[in-house]
Amino acid sequence: MKTRSPQPLLTGLMWAQQGTTPGTPKLRHTCEQGDGVGPYGWEFHDGLSFGRQHIQDGTLRLTTEFVKRPGGQHGGNWSWRVTVEPQASVQEIQPPSMAATMSSGPPTQDFPC
Secondary structure (H helix, E strand, O other), rough: OOOOOOOOOEEEEEEEEEOOOOOOEEEEEOOOOOOOOOOOEEEEEEEOOOOEEEEEEOEEEEEEEEEOOOOOOOOOOOEEEEHHHHHHEEEEEOOOOOEEEEOOOOOOOOOOO
């Protein structure tokens, strides 16, 4: 995710649902049509300072929320929350493995945003 500001905060989320299929779990970091994830999309956002999106991945519903509070030495303070809700019996679902990434600063030649 990237905000529309001149020096955007870039965030990313990777997850893998354990025990859904034999072998190595599928590591996800994008939502693409046809990859078995969905529905997904933004519930609301302004493109700059707040937003909430939902991602349905099998028996998991992931919700990501962000908000920017003005102030501080760098133009504001960010909060980001990820919630995972099982959509089936708790006995059937293993908790997902998750990793979050964050980066900020102006675009560069190597990382144009």
